[in-house]
Each structure stands twice: as C-alpha cells, then as structure tokens.
Amino acid sequence: MIFSFTATPEFDFMTYFARYIGATVHHNLLVIPGHIGDGYIRKILFDPEFKITLHHYVLKEDLVIKRNASGLGNELITIFFYSNEQTLGIAFDNNPNIQFSERDDSAIQVTSNDLNSTIRFPAGHTIRYAVIAIMPTYLKTLLALNNLHSTIETITGSGNTFLYFENMTAEAKLLLKNLSAVDMNDSLSQFYMQIKVQELLYLLFQKLSKRESLPHQNINSADAARLLHIRNEIISNLGVPPALPELAQIAAMSETKLKQLFKQAFGDTIYNYFQRARMEEAAFLLKQGKRSVAQVGYELGFTNLSHFSRLFEKHYGLTPKRYSSRP
Known part of the structure; x- marks a missing residue:
C-alpha cells in the first residue's frame, strides 16, 4: 500500500x-x-x-x-x-x-x-x-x-x-x-x-539547543538521501571505524561537505556517532546475556578490552560487567 x-x-x-x-x-x-x-x-x-x-x-x-x-x-x-x-x-x-x-x-x-x-x-x-x-x-x-x-x-x-x-x-x-x-x-x-x-x-x-552552534547549510533531498546512506554504512559494521575518504566517495561529496552536513543532521561528528552506536550495540548485546564481555568487545572490534571497558563506562556510568549483571 x-x-x-x-x-x-x-x-x-x-x-x-x-x-x-x-x-x-x-x-x-x-x-x-x-x-x-x-x-x-x-x-x-x-x-x-x-x-x-x-x-x-x-x-x-x-x-x-x-x-x-x-x-x-x-x-x-x-x-x-x-x-x-x-x-x-x-x-x-x-x-x-x-x-x-x-x-x-x-x-x-x-x-x-x-x-x-x-x-x-x-x-x-x-x-x-x-x-x-x-x-x-x-x-x-x-x-x-x-x-x-x-x-x-x-x-x-x-x-x-x-x-x-x-x-x-x-x-x-x-x-x-x-x-x-x-x-x-x-x-x-x-x-x-x-x-x-x-x-x-x-x-x-x-x-x-544543546548542539554545537554552527552556521546552517541548506540541504536538498539528494543530500538527505546520501546522509542516510552514509549513516547506514557507518552502523552496518560497528567493528570497523569509518574511513572518511571512503564515505565521502560513496556520498559523492567532498570530505568537508560530508562532515558538515552529517554533524548538522545528526548532531555529532561521524566518528563520535560511530562510537555511540558502538556502545549502544554493546549494551544491547550484553543485555541479551548470550555473550561474555570479552566476546562483545572483540565482536565490536576492540583488541584492548580495558579500553572497551573504559569507553563503555564513560557512556553508561557502569563497566560492561556490572551493566550486564543488572536486573
């Protein structure tokens, strides 16, 4: 329909x-x-x-x-x-x-x-x-x-x-x-x-109103479509950090334009958005209870589990282990 x-x-x-x-x-x-x-x-x-x-x-x-x-x-x-x-x-x-x-x-x-x-x-x-x-x-x-x-x-x-x-x-x-x-x-x-x-x-x-105050750039429907496509590329593989040159090529935009429009639409830089999505995915997987903290960390591309724990605690105020054990 x-x-x-x-x-x-x-x-x-x-x-x-x-x-x-x-x-x-x-x-x-x-x-x-x-x-x-x-x-x-x-x-x-x-x-x-x-x-x-x-x-x-x-x-x-x-x-x-x-x-x-x-x-x-x-x-x-x-x-x-x-x-x-x-x-x-x-x-x-x-x-x-x-x-x-x-x-x-x-x-x-x-x-x-x-x-x-x-x-x-x-x-x-x-x-x-x-x-x-x-x-x-x-x-x-x-x-x-x-x-x-x-x-x-x-x-x-x-x-x-x-x-x-x-x-x-x-x-x-x-x-x-x-x-x-x-x-x-x-x-x-x-x-x-x-x-x-x-x-x-x-x-x-x-x-x-808590977003960084930036000069506005008008956006058209084609740009909006490209931004959502880029967002999809970013979250499709949360184990690999986004590469700006590759994303800009996919979006058919300059790196500068892509960075500016992405931050304008989503309120954060491409890398910060990736990291937040990564932590949200980690929280989701930990709550499922089917994977250990180490398995979740490795699945999301962390080779250093201490770094994973510190980053997770920064986002959620709890270590991954404590978060997964919460009722």
Whole structure:
C-alpha cells in the first residue's frame, strides 16, 4: 500500500488518507477498516497553525508513505516521533529504503516541508507514531526565546531547508504512550493534550539547543538521501571505524561537505556517532546475556578490552560487567 502526497501547509493527511483507503473520518478520528487492519488515526487541532496527528494501528500489508516536496520553501515544520518495536525505514529522494535504527526503536525527525521522503511501515506489527505540524512563526512564538540557538533559529526562520534527527529519551517515549491513552471524550482532554504536546516539544528543543552552534547549510533531498546512506554504512559494521575518504566517495561529496552536513543532521561528528552506536550495540548485546564481555568487545572490534571497558563506562556510568549483571 503506497500513499503519496505533496506537503503543502493546507494538506490534511487524515482526510486524504481516509479517501485513499475508503474510510470515513468522524470527529477527527479515522478508524482503520477491518479489511486493511486494526487501529486508528486521530488528529487534534490546537490552532490552525499547530496540530498533532496520532497513528496507532496494525496493518495487513506494508504501508509506504511518500511525501513530495511542496516547492514552497519552509512554510511548515514537520516533527515526526516514532516509537515502536520494529525498525523504522526512512529514505529520501526516492532512494531505496534505509533503516533508521538497528537497535534503538525510536527516532525523531525534524524537517522543512520542501524535502521528499519515503517512510515504510511493516505489515503485522504495531505502528505507533505522532506527527506535529507547526508553522515556523507559531513555533517561534511558542518557544518565546530571546536568544535563539542557531539550530532553533534555522527551524523557526524563513527560507531554510533542513533535516535533523534525534534519538528519543525514555521520558519522550512515555509521553507518546500516554498521549495515545487519553480519553478524548473528557471535557478537558483538549487542554491536557496541548500541555503534553508542548512538553514533547520542550524535550525535543531542549536537546536541539544543546548542539554545537554552527552556521546552517541548506540541504536538498539528494543530500538527505546520501546522509542516510552514509549513516547506514557507518552502523552496518560497528567493528570497523569509518574511513572518511571512503564515505565521502560513496556520498559523492567532498570530505568537508560530508562532515558538515552529517554533524548538522545528526548532531555529532561521524566518528563520535560511530562510537555511540558502538556502545549502544554493546549494551544491547550484553543485555541479551548470550555473550561474555570479552566476546562483545572483540565482536565490536576492540583488541584492548580495558579500553572497551573504559569507553563503555564513560557512556553508561557502569563497566560492561556490572551493566550486564543488572536486573
């Protein structure tokens, strides 16, 4: 099942998706028809310039959502929160699907509406995600900051094309779960939802504001596709440190451009991103309990296990041995 749309500010996903699957929207709620799957899509409008759409369903076939650039510049900010047991497939510029996460079951994507993107959801698995659509000027007023961090200034400014990724904190995941459980028949539910959605935005922009303040470079769909491909290359073999010249060749970019755009999109250098992914993989393998600390260290390319232990403790505050023995 492939649903394609153009991301103009006036576009309403739920209305057009309902037509696509032959369903009806009642009171901003779309119940997924039984022949397609089970679950719902709910839209909550706080203001004409600020809304959230909640998705919670299991489908009988894969769903591919293709967003086409509006060509209008940054007139709408889309913030995509995904939390699920399945890995999320994100691609740009009609490139082959690339998984966003191998081990982490969550992702946050912040993008202007002038980038093409493709998101793939697997059949037979519970899909749980939320999309906040907000106008730049409204967001700027909502944040009410006197001195804007460069990343936030880019997002709330005009004429900027951007793509940012963040991992989701446990607090944000819990918030998303609670949003899906709210009884919308309660008279104060709209008020409650707006508070919680703003809290979700706070958690995101708190993280974004901690990034290194850098001059912004506009990004196009082809660049975005290359960055995700490079990210996939980095995490495909966590036992081998990334070689910048090889990555730049794969991306068809200069080394300087690749370093700048990668850090801008993912908030860290290529090597630091690799090391963090390496430690996350180590934590995942240790928690499985099927490998010893030494086996995990060697599998991830460490010849010096003391170095592995020091690096792991730096990331998690515990040695690998203590971490693996925690309940």
